[in-house]
Amino acid sequence: MKITQISVFLENRKGRLYDVCSLLGAHHVNIRALTIAETESFGVLRMVVDKCDAAVKLLREHGFVANFTDVVAVEVPDTPGGLAAVLKVFADNDVNVEYMYGFVEKHSDKALLVFRFEDTDVAQQVLAKHSISIVTKQEIEGL
Amino acid sequence: MIWKKDVECLDLAGLKALQSHHLKKLIPYICRNCPVYKQKIDAAGVNPDAIQSIDDIKKLPFTTKEDMRDYYPYGLFSASQDQIHEIHVSSGTTGNPTLVGYTKDDLKLWGDVMARVLCCAGAEPGDTIQIAYGYGLFTGGLGFHYGALEMGLRIIPTSSGQTARQLKIMQDFKPRILGCTPSYALYMAEEAKELGIDPTQGNWKIGIFGAEPWSESMRREIEAAWNMLATDVYGLSEIIGPGVAQECQHKDGLHIFSDVFYPEVIDPATGEEVPEGQDGELTITTLTKQGIPLIRYRTRDIVSIRYDKCRCGRTSPRISKIKGRTDDMIVVRGINVFPSQIEHVLVGIEGTQPHYQIVVDRKARQLDEVEVLVEVEQRFFSDEIRHLSELRERIRKEIQNVLSIGVKVTLVEPKTIERSMGKSQRIVDKRTL
Numbered sequence: 001m002k003i004t005q006i007s008v009f010l011e012n013r014k015g016r017l018y019d020v021c022s023l024l025g026a027h028h029v030n031i032r033a034l035t036i037a038e039t040e041s042f043g044v045l046r047m048v049v050d051k052c053d054a055a056v057k058l059l060r061e062h063g064f065v066a067n068f069t070d071v072v073a074v075e076v077p078d079t080p081g082g083l084a085a086v087l088k089v090f091a092d093n094d095v096n097v098e099y100m101y102g103f104v105e106k107h108s109d110k111a112l113l114v115f116r117f118e119d120t121d122v123a124q125q126v127l128a129k130h131s132i133s134i135v136t137k138q139e140i141e142g143l
Numbered sequence: 144m145i146w147k148k149d150v151e152c153l154d155l156a157g158l159k160a161l162q163s164h165h166l167k168k169l170i171p172y173i174c175r176n177c178p179v180y181k182q183k184i185d186a187a188g189v190n191p192d193a194i195q196s197i198d199d200i201k202k203l204p205f206t207t208k209e210d211m212r213d214y215y216p217y218g219l220f221s222a223s224q225d226q227i228h229e230i231h232v233s234s235g236t237t238g239n240p241t242l243v244g245y246t247k248d249d250l251k252l253w254g255d256v257m258a259r260v261l262c263c264a265g266a267e268p269g270d271t272i273q274i275a276y277g278y279g280l281f282t283g284g285l286g287f288h289y290g291a292l293e294m295g296l297r298i299i300p301t302s303s304g305q306t307a308r309q310l311k312i313m314q315d316f317k318p319r320i321l322g323c324t325p326s327y328a329l330y331m332a333e334e335a336k337e338l339g340i341d342p343t344q345g346n347w348k349i350g351i352f353g354a355e356p357w358s359e360s361m362r363r364e365i366e367a368a369w370n371m372l373a374t375d376v377y378g379l380s381e382i383i384g385p386g387v388a389q390e391c392q393h394k395d396g397l398h399i400f401s402d403v404f405y406p407e408v409i410d411p412a413t414g415e416e417v418p419e420g421q422d423g424e425l426t427i428t429t430l431t432k433q434g435i436p437l438i439r440y441r442t443r444d445i446v447s448i449r450y451d452k453c454r455c456g457r458t459s460p461r462i463s464k465i466k467g468r469t470d471d472m473i474v475v476r477g478i479n480v481f482p483s484q485i486e487h488v489l490v491g492i493e494g495t496q497p498h499y500q501i502v503v504d505r506k507a508r509q510l511d512e513v514e515v516l517v518e519v520e521q522r523f524f525s526d527e528i529r530h531l532s533e534l535r536e537r538i539r540k541e542i543q544n545v546l547s548i549g550v551k552v553t554l555v556e557p558k559t560i561e562r563s564m565g566k567s568q569r570i571v572d573k574r575t576l
């Protein structure tokens with residue numbers, strides 16, 4: 001099952017990340033996972049939040065450029081080699097990962113990772129075939 | 144409809160006779176009433192009696208913006224102050240402001256040429272016009288007002304600003320004509336969308352846009368956004384305000400009202416007239432003004448001019464859209480850079496609207512650097528850095544191709560580039576020369 005990621009365009013200016021986080025915080029939107037990809041002048045903030053529709057509406061109202069992207073949250077055993085095993089499945093099945101990042105909280109004894117695939121549907125089929133568990137939207141909201 | 148058919152469609156010989164007639168009266172009038180001009184003309188070694196035809200105008204000295212400032216306030220006036228019924232002042236960045244004054248007849252002239260403008264754009268008797276140019280010391284608002292009064296249109300004098308109210312007035316009173324700056328027309332389209340109003344369903348069908356330079360690509364954008372005919376009006380307060388030239392529905396050059404505002408297009412460096420169709424600085428003589436008539440006033444606007452008859456029937460010559468300013472043009476590493484060139488590239492690249500700013504700076508190593516700031520928009524934003532970097536690279540390469548100098552392109556967050564109600568700040572020159 002896909003989950004929704006929010007991406008936000010940010011200039012590399014002091015306090016812009018804070019502006020986004022405090023805006024979301026003030027409106028009771030909880031950030032579950034977050035990463036920033038940067039160039040020398042701008043960055044893209046990517047997040048998984050509990051209320052994504054409300055969050056994007058809020059951000060756009062406050063002048064940010066914000067979009068939705070489909071991603072998949074994968075449970076990875078929190079043991080040595082746990083991530084390698086999952087990545088091997090992708091490599092063996094020609095599933096391209098655009099980028100990935102970790103969740104803030106831990107989910108039981110497993111680590112949660114957000115994956116952005118080139119082709120999300122194909123990736124999901126591969127994950128299901130290899131019994132790698134993924135996290136549902138409902139679980140994200142309830143985390 | 145053509146407002147003043149007898150002069151707007153006059154054959155060239157007739158036009159020349161009329162211009163000669165006016166000039167022959169103008170020069171003695173100025174010499175009698177304005178010591179500063181008398182002295183200027185004497186210093187040029189010209190005997191006022193030698194001015195017999197419009198062709199003799201070339202013997203007369205130019206008037207510049209600096210003259211306007213140096214002889215502030217009343218030095219260039221030919222009428223005494225008790226004959227002046229209205230004054231307009233524009234502030235400059237340096238030195239004295241520019242003052243212009245209108246006699247009763249000058250105000251009548253203004254109303255007349257602005258009525259010509261409105262008709263030329265396609266206004267018909269019975270139309271309603273929303274005037275969203277600023278009212279006040281800026282000549283835009285009142286100039287349109289006088290023209291609309293003269294023509295007998297229904298006027299909604301909203302002045303500039305208060306966009307939500309502008310849009311409500313448009314919906315409530317359904318004016319077919321809109322007058323404002325082109326950047327404000329685009330700004331209002333954006334605001335309309337944010338307020339849930341579909342601008343393509345708007346009531347304005349004809350826009351008369353001016354007071355700042357704008358390009359053909361910006362015209363296409365405005366026409367698509369508002370589903371209207373977007374026409375260009377030209378004017379400057381020193382000459383009269385708006386009302387010097389206007390595009391007809393063919394949008395193939397701006398008809399300049401040369402029976403009263405005599406145009407010459409010259410090489411800004413030599414002062415010599417350039418051949419028809421070539422770019423040069425527009426110079427205007429006000430043939431019938433009384434308050435502050437100007438002889439061969441250097442507008443600093445770069446245009447070309449053509450004298451063939453237009454499909455609309457008007458014979459008045461046509462100037463091109465303003466192609467640049469002799470003073471706004473920036474020279475970077477020996478290359479002339481006009482904002483319009485960069486705007487053209489941005490519109491050509493899918494998805495980018497021309498909200499941009501050009502920043503020129505000179506770093507320690509003494510080499511001028513050009514940075515173009517472009518606002519990122521929802522529709523071309525991507526969660527992948529790679530796509531954004533590719534877009535930036537494409538913009539950079541295309542601008543570089545056009546300008547032949549290296550530029551840096553920076554993507555910035557939306558609405559971070561200042562967008563004033565009037566003129567947008569397109570160039571920031573940080574160099575200390």
Ligand SMILES: [Zn+2]
Pocket residue numbers: 391392393398453454455456457
């Ligand atoms: Zn025409």
